Amino acid sequence: MTKNSVRGICGFALLCCIYFISLFLFHYFTIPLPPALIGIFILLLLFLLLGGVPAAITQSARPLLAHMGLFLLPALISVLLYGDLFEQYYVALIIAVLLSTLVSLGITLWLSQRILSGVKASTEVNQPMINERKKMTSKTSL
Amino acid sequence: MTSALQQLIDQLSPLWSQNYVFMFACLIATLGVYLLSRKLYFWLDQNPLLHPLTISTLVIGFGLHFAEIDVMAFKRGITLFELLLGPATVALAVPLYNQLPVLRQLGFRVLAPILIGGSLAPTIAWLSVYLLKTPLQLQMTMLVKSITTPLAMGTADLIGGTPELAAVIVILTGIVGATFAPWLIILTKTDSEYAQGLALGSVAHVIGTSKALSVSETCGAFATLGLCLNGIFTALLLPILFA
Numbered sequence: 001m002t003k004n005s006v007r008g009i010c011g012f013a014l015l016c017c018i019y020f021i022s023l024f025l026f027h028y029f030t031i032p033l034p035p036a037l038i039g040i041f042i043l044l045l046l047f048l049l050l051g052g053v054p055a056a057i058t059q060s061a062r063p064l065l066a067h068m069g070l071f072l073l074p075a076l077i078s079v080l081l082y083g084d085l086f087e088q089y090y091v092a093l094i095i096a097v098l099l100s101t102l103v104s105l106g107i108t109l110w111l112s113q114r115i116l117s118g119v120k121a122s123t124e125v126n127q128p129m130i131n132e133r134k135k136m137t138s139k140t141s142l
Numbered sequence: 143m144t145s146a147l148q149q150l151i152d153q154l155s156p157l158w159s160q161n162y163v164f165m166f167a168c169l170i171a172t173l174g175v176y177l178l179s180r181k182l183y184f185w186l187d188q189n190p191l192l193h194p195l196t197i198s199t200l201v202i203g204f205g206l207h208f209a210e211i212d213v214m215a216f217k218r219g220i221t222l223f224e225l226l227l228g229p230a231t232v233a234l235a236v237p238l239y240n241q242l243p244v245l246r247q248l249g250f251r252v253l254a255p256i257l258i259g260g261s262l263a264p265t266i267a268w269l270s271v272y273l274l275k276t277p278l279q280l281q282m283t284m285l286v287k288s289i290t291t292p293l294a295m296g297t298a299d300l301i302g303g304t305p306e307l308a309a310v311i312v313i314l315t316g317i318v319g320a321t322f323a324p325w326l327i328i329l330t331k332t333d334s335e336y337a338q339g340l341a342l343g344s345v346a347h348v349i350g351t352s353k354a355l356s357v358s359e360t361c362g363a364f365a366t367l368g369l370c371l372n373g374i375f376t377a378l379l380l381p382i383l384f385a
Contacts, residue, residue: 015229020150023228027146032381034296036231037374043235053236061233064226068348069195070176071227072291074220076199076313077206077213078306092274096284097311100267101318102326104288105345108259110330112337115251 004059011060018042156221168219175201188356191321193349195313231292238370241363245371252340252367259344260372263288263315279304285380287311289373290347297377301384312347319346320353335361343368 022038025031031038047053157165179197186192206213217224245252267284283303286294291312298308323342332338335358342350343365351369355362 012229015232019228019232022232023150023153024146027149028143032300034293034300034377036228036292036296037377039228039232040235040238040374043232044239047235047239053239057233057236061236064230064233065237068227068230068292069180069198070173071223071230072195072309072313073172073176073198073202074217074224075227075291075295075306075309076195077202077217077220079199079310089271089274089276089280092271092276093280093311093314095274096267096270097287097314098318099270100263100265100287101315101345102322103266104259104263105319105323105341106326106330107262108255108341108345109326109332109337111258112255112340113330113332113334115254116248116336116340117334 007056008059008063011054011056011058012064014057015039015043015060015064018046154225156218157225160218164215165219165222168216169222171205172198172202172220172223175205188352191317193313193317196317227292234290234370234373237366241367241370244363244367252336252364253371255337255340256344256368256371257375259341259368260288260376263345264376278302280307282384283307283311285384286376287315288345288347289376290369293373293377297380300381313349316346316349320349323350323353336364339364340368344372347373 018039019036022042023035025038026033026035043057175198176194179194179201182197183189183192183194202216205211206216264285264287267287268281271281271284279302282301283298285301286297286303286308289297289312291309294308294312295305298305319342323338323346326332327338332341338357339354339361342354342361346353347369351362351365354365
């Protein structure tokens with residue numbers, strides 16, 4: 001248990017480092033990408049070089065991903081500050097969200113069904129994540 | 143070099159430049175509200191309409207209003223959580239990496255629905271707000287509705303939209319998608335788990351992925367793939383077009 005926690009903390013520290021590096025790169029080179037995306041690419045590159053996901057990262061990724069809702073609350077609370085913009089255009093917002101989501105979901109479902117029906121992916125879903133998923137199903141906040 | 147570092151430090155500065163007691167109180171309050179609304183959510187069988195984020199925001203909103211606490215000050219208080227969003231988003235690389243074999247195997251078959259679904263949603267949304275004569279900032283914010291929240295916020299910032307509003311729109315999209323998904327699945331006769339997962343992940347991102355996971359592991363895996371790929375493509379494409 002503590003071994004996993006230590007791993008988790010190390011993994012978390014690494015994730016933070018990668019994030020700071022990508023923030024720095026974002027500002028220094030004015031890269032037109034969200035800093036988090038830069039971080040994702042860096043981490044992905046790391047995985048490809050290492051040939052897998054280190055246990056430390058898996059341990060820290062799981063709670064971070066499961067509780068992402070908490071980290072989104074500051075943004076949502078800020079919306080309270082935008083009450084005016086909201087009030088004026090909330091009809092447009094609601095129509096836009098409803099319409100686009102329903103139509104695009106419907107079409108994507110239909111299209112995926114056409115393209116993927118009868119296809120069987122013979123690669124197994126990577127085992128470690130299956131256990132993660134089982135835990136995530138019960139704890140995923142988003 | 144120094145200005146980049148300076149900007150970094152500015153972002154972190156709220157952590158040490160305010161009353162620690164206040165900051166601690168804000169953090170604990172937010173954490174408490176969040177955990178309680180999560181308990182409520184799972185207790186009520188994960189109904190997407192009672193998502194912990196909606197409940198938490200409403201509770202905190204009302205709380206701040208009645209306690210007459212300045213929203214800006216409270217927001218500064220919870221900067222720690224805001225900053226943690228960064229590493230959490232970077233952590234998305236983990237499920238993405240685990241899904242790469244699937245992508246490698248199925249290639250175009252998975253890319254096509256993601257790209258099409260991922261471009262349809264923002265286009266229709268943008269058309270709606272454009273035709274209804276809303277401000278440009280709102281229109282730009284709408285464009286990121288189909289990618290996962292942390293990436294949507296970053297991208298919105300780059301193309302002249304409002305990150306916080308983007309977060310709300312994305313979460314609304316997720317809730318709408320997850321709520322109506324069962325009916326749409328029946329309507330479009332989508333039997334394939336892969337198709338369901340892919341569509342749910344690309345259009346309703348994280349909330350859709352939770353829904354997909356409740357169907358099956360594979361469905362959830364495909365949803366994760368849809369989420370990550372759509373997020374990457376949109377976050378790459380929009381700034382190139384509009385930044």
